[in-house]
Amino acid sequence: MLLLLVVVLGIGLNLASAAKLGVVQTELGQVEGKSYFMGLFRSVDVFKGIPFANVPGKWEKPEPHPGWSGVLKATQYRDRCLQVTLLQGKxxxxxxxxxxxxxxxxxxxxxKGLPVMVYLFGGAFLLGASNDVEFLGNSLYDGKEMADRGGVIVVTVNYRVGTLGFLSTGDVRLPGNYGLWDQHAAIAWIRRNIEGFGGHPMNITIFGQSAGAASVSYQMLSPYNKGLFRRAITQSGVALSPWALQKNPMALTKKIARKVGCLRSDIDLMVTCLKMTDPVGLTLAGKIDVLLLLLKNGVVMDLLELSPVVDGDFIPDEPNRLFHNAAQFDYMAGVNSMDGHIFAGVDVPSINKRNANTTVEQVKGLLTGLTKVKGNAAAESAFNTYSSLWGSLPDQALVKKTVSDIETDFLFLVPTQIALQLHANNSNVTSTYSYLFNMKTRIPGFPRWVGAEHAEELQYLFGKPFSLPLIYFPRHRDLAGYMMSYWTNFAKTGDPTKGGSRVPSTWPAFNKYTHPYLIIDHSMGKSSVSYDLRSDYVKYWTQIYSTLPNIKRDDTGVKQGN
Incomplete structure (x- = not known):
């Protein structure tokens, strides 16, 4: 009798946990993924490597995929788009x-009818993939935990990066933005096909981090995406970020042409030569030139050259003039408390050295590099703002933290606050939410004052404390649970507090007149809501610095006078 009971119970449990899609029909053909057991009565179907467009032509928009016969076994990730390796040697x-x-x-x-969350990876528009950073056989962007715990479909997308994704002449010869067109093609494919996977085609949220967040921002601003998705989340990046837009694309294209032997005085001949050049050589020519940084005493931001452009088509105008297009989407945006620290540590290495002082001259040098378009007066003005609370003998930890704050504000926080304000100003029926991720870094060796590094929120958002429990503590699982709840609630309802997943604190909406933000860490509660994030510094960059005149330069970048 006991044996019979065990057998019946086993069969019952097996059936109860065996829900899986099997073969799914898409517009291009049939696909079959793999089912993963996630717990009692829970599973996640994973489909890897589904094509959403044909193999792209060099510097051409993506074209529809011709489809396939039979059943595509979607069980392996496909290659990333051609790019330099992390060390850039190949x-x-x-x-x-x-x-x-x-x-x-x-x-x-x-x-059936699940909300859909589409993730765009970061990587400076230079590198990255939909399945990036494998650790213990687990991709950073593995969507199983978020899908299972949040009750949403997660989709991760490849797009072209580097020279092949973002090279532009600034005109019709090479308009640029090919990586953005890829993202758009993927979102459109998901809209047309996701119902067959159990998703709701009218409830798609796109989200991304760093360059992926700036990409999300551009997708919101482009007229091509009207009605294509419903909500958007940007994490540590917006189209207004100073590294997210090429100001002089022709100069960069000529520099890359010189590296591959294609520089010509006739632009048409130069472009023809570039199109005939080996894609590997072109890709290597677009790598970050660290030596140039050292020789010119510049800042890291100067090296982030390949990025979207105002092409008069996908991005028809300057990004700050396109927020009327974004008003149709619910919007959530934020930054990490020390997003700029990793860049500040390159620009001013002394901030991470225990026995080295960071001098006033080094801080002024950093500001000179960041504000060089407006000259020395701008750097002096910014220094006065950031040193106003130092006193006559400032503590070194305060000075070093200030360096990190300067880069965080300039590269990430202030542009995000401007984007939130522009969204709220243009929006009548959609919602706007602001956050600050402030979990102390897990990276060993950094000074005590270092908070949340760039990209550190991703491990929690994608549920790594649950899938890799041995390398995390309970507080990390708490934080991961909070983040997945807020993000997936927002995808479901447009309100991160409401959507079926319990959260530790009510998150009030940002609007034209009041600017609340949620402080996200492992010990959240009523005190996690604050107002007017770094408002003195936002006010400085938006109301004082922005009114200072730019220095005029000739085509070679030589200063011509104020």
Whole structure:
């Protein structure tokens, strides 16, 4: 009798946890993924490497995929788009790279009508992939935990980066923005096909981090995405970030042409030569030139050259003039408390050295590099603002933290606050939310004052404390649970507090007149809501610095006078 009971119970449990899609019909053909057990009565179907566009032509918009016969076994990630490696000595990836991955959660029955969250990876528009950073066989952007715990479908997307994704002449010869067109093609494919996977085609949220967040911002601003998705989340990056827009694309294209032997006085001949050049060589020519930084005494931001452009088409105008297009989307945006620290540590290395002082001259030098378009008066003005609370003998920890704050504000926080304000100003029926991620860094060796590093929120958002429990503590699992709840609630309802997942603090909306933000860490409660994030510094950059005149320069960048 006991044996019979065990057998019946086993069969019952197996059936109860066995909900899976099997073969799914898409517009291009049939696909079959793999089902993963996530717990009692819970599974996630994972489809890896589904093509959403054909192999792209060099510097051409993505074209529809021709489809396939039979059943595509979608069980392996496909190649990343051709790019330099992290150390930039060589390339990896392929031109055949426009694929996406889908994570679909189920209970005892197949899911239907689920919200859809589409993730765009970061990497300075230079590198990255939809399945980036493998650790213990687990991709950083593996969507299983978020899908399972949040009750949403997660989709991760590849797009072209580097020279092949963002080179531009600034005119019709090479308009640029090919990576943005790839993202748009993926979102459109998801809209057309996600219902077959159990998703709601009218409830799509796009989200991304760093260059992926700036990409999300551009997708919001482009007229091509009207009605295509419903909500958007930007994490540590917006289209207004100073590193997110090429101001002089032709100069960069000539520099890359020189590296590959294609520089010509006739631009048409130069472009023809570039189009005939080996893509690996072109990709290597777009790598970050660290030596140039050292020789010119510049700042890291100067090296982030390949990025979107105002092309008069996908991005028809300057980004700050396009927020009327973003008003149709609910919007959530924020930064990490020390987003700029990793860049500040390159620009002013002494901030991370225990026995080295950071001098006034070094702080002024950093500000001179960041504000060089407006000259020395701007750097002096910014220094006076940031040193106003130092006193006559400032503590070294305060000076070093100030250096990090300067880069965080300039590169990430202030542009994000401007984007939130512009969204709220243009929006009548959609919602706006602001956050500050402030979990202390887990990276060893940094000074005590270092808070949340650039990209550190991703491990929590994608549930790594649950999938890799041995390298995290309970407080990290608490934080991961909070983040997944807020993000997926927002995807469901447009309100991160409401949506079925419990959260530790009510998150009030940002609007034209009041600017609340949620402080996200492991010990959240009523005190986690604050107002007017770094408002004195936001006011400085938006109301004082922005009114200072730019220095006029000739085409070679030589200063011509004020």
């Amino acid at each position: 390339t990896h990836g392929s031109e055949d790279c426009l694929y996406l991955n889908i994570f679909v959660p189920h209970g005892t029955t197949l899911s």
